Amino acid sequence: MFDFLMTPEQLKLRDEVREFVRSIPREYILDMDADKIKYPKDFIRECGRRNLIGIRVPKEYGGRGLKWVDDVIVAEEICVPGYIFGCTWGVTGDVVTEAIVHFGTEEQKKRFLPPICKGEKFAAECLTEPRGGSDFFGATTFARRDGDDFILNGQKRFIVGGEGADYFLVYAKTDLEAPPHKGMTCFMVEREMGVKTEYLYGLMGCRGGGTARVVFENVRVPKENVIGEVNGAAPIFYQMMVPERLGTAAMTIGAARPAVEIATDYTTKRKAFGTQIKNFQAVSFKVADAVLKLDTCRSVIYTTAVAADDPNVKASRLRRLVSQSKKFVTEQCWDAVNLAMQVMGGIAYTDVYPLEKIVRDLRLSMIWVGTNEIMTLISQHEWYKERAEELKNSNKRDSEADALNAFAAGEKIYE
Known part of the structure; x- marks a missing residue:
C-alpha cells in the first residue's frame, strides 16, 4: 500500500515486516526453490514468534486484532522473498483462521487459533480435488x-501447506440427496486422526510450500470438529473468498515488486551504444509501464481492503470487488514482471538474477484460489444483479436518453 495512506502505526507495522523479511537467509529461499525444504516451518514459526500470523484474528485468540487494510500491508511485504512465502503465511494465518473466527464455536476458537497464531501448529485449506x-x-x-x-473419505490435491499441516480445513459432502449448496459440511481435521499426505508434484514455481495430495481413508472426525453447521459449508465458502482472493492479490504485488526494482537498477547501470540503457525509451517506457501497473494494483487493493473492513458493504458487492481485484492485480503483476524481464534481456532468463524465479512463481497467481476466468464469471454475475437492483430505485441520471434520436420510433427493438 502507498506510504502516504498509512497511519504511523501502519508504517511501523510495514517496517517491522520489512525487517523480518530482510533477515531471511538467501540459502533458505534457494533451498525452498530446490525442494530441499518441503515446507517452511522455520519461517512460519518465526512469523508466529513475531506475532505476524493472524493479523485480523482478535487479540484474545493470539492475533493482532487489526483490519484488512493492515493485512494487505503485511501481505505485500511478506512476499518480497518469494510468492510461496505469502502463500503459506496466508493459508494458515488468513484463510483457515477466517473460517474459525467467523464460524467456529468459542471452544474451537480457543483450541485452534492460539497455536496457529503462535506458529506452533500449521494449517491448510483443502478444497481442490x-x-x-x-x-x-x-x-x-x-x-x-x-x-x-x-x-x-476422499482426496484433495494441490493443497498448499498440505505436507506440513497439522490442521486441515476440509469441505466434504454430507448429504447426497440435498442440493449441492445445501449438502456440504466444513470440518477441521487433525493430522493425527489419520490424514495421509504426499509431496509429489514437480511444480514450475512456488516450490517448498508443502503443496501436497491429501488423502482421507476412513478418517474419524468428531462432531466437535464441525465448523459452522452440518450441511452448512456454503456460507463458509463464500466468506473464504475474501481472504483467498484479496489476500492473493495483495501478495502478488509484493512478489512482483522485486522484479521491477531489479530491472530499474539494472537499466541504470547497464550501458549500450555509449549510454545507460534507461536513456532509450524502448527500455524506460517499459519500466514506466511496469511501475504504473504496480501503483494501479495498490490503488485497487487499498480500495477493496477498505470495502472489506466496512460492514455496510453488501456481501455480494464485496464478492465482486475481491474477484475483480484478484483478476486485475494478478494479470497486471504478471505483465509487470515480464516487462522487467524484457528490458534486462538474456541475463534475466538465467539464474544470475531472480527474475526467472519470480516469473515461474507468479504464474500460479492467475490459477490458484479460483482461476481468473472464474473471477470474471463472479464479477459479471454480481454486476448484473447490482445493476438490476439499481434500476429499481436509482437517483442517477438516465444517460440512455442523451442521444439525438433516443426516442426515434421503431429503433430500439430488443426481441
Whole structure:
C-alpha cells in the first residue's frame, strides 16, 4: 500500500515486516526453490514468534486484532522473498483462521487459533480435488455419519501447506440427496486422526510450500470438529473468498515488486551504444509501464481492503470487488514482471538474477484460489444483479436518453 495512506502505526507495522523479511537467509529461499525444504516451518514459526500470523484474528485468540487494510500491508511485504512465502503465511494465518473466527464455536476458537497464531501448529485449506477445483459444490469427498462422529473419505490435491499441516480445513459432502449448496459440511481435521499426505508434484514455481495430495481413508472426525453447521459449508465458502482472493492479490504485488526494482537498477547501470540503457525509451517506457501497473494494483487493493473492513458493504458487492481485484492485480503483476524481464534481456532468463524465479512463481497467481476466468464469471454475475437492483430505485441520471434520436420510433427493438 502507498506510504502516504498509512497511519504511523501502519508504517511501523510495514517496517517491522520489512525487517523480518530482510533477515531471511538467501540459502533458505534457494533451498525452498530446490525442494530441499518441503515446507517452511522455520519461517512460519518465526512469523508466529513475531506475532505476524493472524493479523485480523482478535487479540484474545493470539492475533493482532487489526483490519484488512493492515493485512494487505503485511501481505505485500511478506512476499518480497518469494510468492510461496505469502502463500503459506496466508493459508494458515488468513484463510483457515477466517473460517474459525467467523464460524467456529468459542471452544474451537480457543483450541485452534492460539497455536496457529503462535506458529506452533500449521494449517491448510483443502478444497481442490482430482476431478477439479473451480466446481466447488461438485466435490466428491464424502463424510458419513457414525454416531456422533463422521467417517471421512476422499482426496484433495494441490493443497498448499498440505505436507506440513497439522490442521486441515476440509469441505466434504454430507448429504447426497440435498442440493449441492445445501449438502456440504466444513470440518477441521487433525493430522493425527489419520490424514495421509504426499509431496509429489514437480511444480514450475512456488516450490517448498508443502503443496501436497491429501488423502482421507476412513478418517474419524468428531462432531466437535464441525465448523459452522452440518450441511452448512456454503456460507463458509463464500466468506473464504475474501481472504483467498484479496489476500492473493495483495501478495502478488509484493512478489512482483522485486522484479521491477531489479530491472530499474539494472537499466541504470547497464550501458549500450555509449549510454545507460534507461536513456532509450524502448527500455524506460517499459519500466514506466511496469511501475504504473504496480501503483494501479495498490490503488485497487487499498480500495477493496477498505470495502472489506466496512460492514455496510453488501456481501455480494464485496464478492465482486475481491474477484475483480484478484483478476486485475494478478494479470497486471504478471505483465509487470515480464516487462522487467524484457528490458534486462538474456541475463534475466538465467539464474544470475531472480527474475526467472519470480516469473515461474507468479504464474500460479492467475490459477490458484479460483482461476481468473472464474473471477470474471463472479464479477459479471454480481454486476448484473447490482445493476438490476439499481434500476429499481436509482437517483442517477438516465444517460440512455442523451442521444439525438433516443426516442426515434421503431429503433430500439430488443426481441
